[in-house]
Amino acid sequence: MAQMTRSTDLDGLIALGTARARSRRQSLTPLRTQVLAVLAAQSRPLGAYDIQRALSASKHMSPISIYRSLEFLMEIGLVHRLATQSAYVLLKRPPAENETLLCLVCRSCGEVDEVSSPAVGQTLGSTLAAASFTPASRLMEVEGDCSDCRRRMSLSHPG
Ligand SMILES: [Zn+2]
Secondary structure (H helix, E strand, C coil): CCCCCCCCCHHHHHHHHHHHHHHCCCCCCHHHHHHHHHHHCCCCCECHHHHHHHHHCCCCCCHHHHHHHHHHHHHCCCEEEECCCCEEEECCCCCCCCCCEEEEEECCCCCEEEEECHHHHHHHHHHHHHCCCCCCCCEEEEEECCHHHHHHHHHHCCC
16 A cells, blocks of 8 residues: 555654654654654655645644754654655654665655665765765665556556
């Protein structure tokens, strides 16, 4: 099911977000929690305006406050902004510090999956060290076709 909830463990995410916020002497405010919940309810990336629309059902939210919440959720590693789509996605499994994660973005259905890659992380680490460059994030996007879409394509174009 493509439309199912991205992560059913919202409570776990909130607990992790609260702990990571606290270690930065910040807090997971009600708005940050609401933005997290909106992203958790979707399996696809959402634009800031989609999030605003989902939240405006209850009360008006300014786009700037949505962006600030998204910035914070990215800073604590729970959300990733897809550079290829200008959209935000909840990370199914938030990466640990210094963990390298590949975000696999399906160009057909929009599903985003993540895989951890210690091998890529090691190569990236030594390459960046040689360039004296400190990365802001160790998330890399790879666009392509997911297994479901590939299967669908081979069914509609046999041979
Ligand atoms: Zn797909």
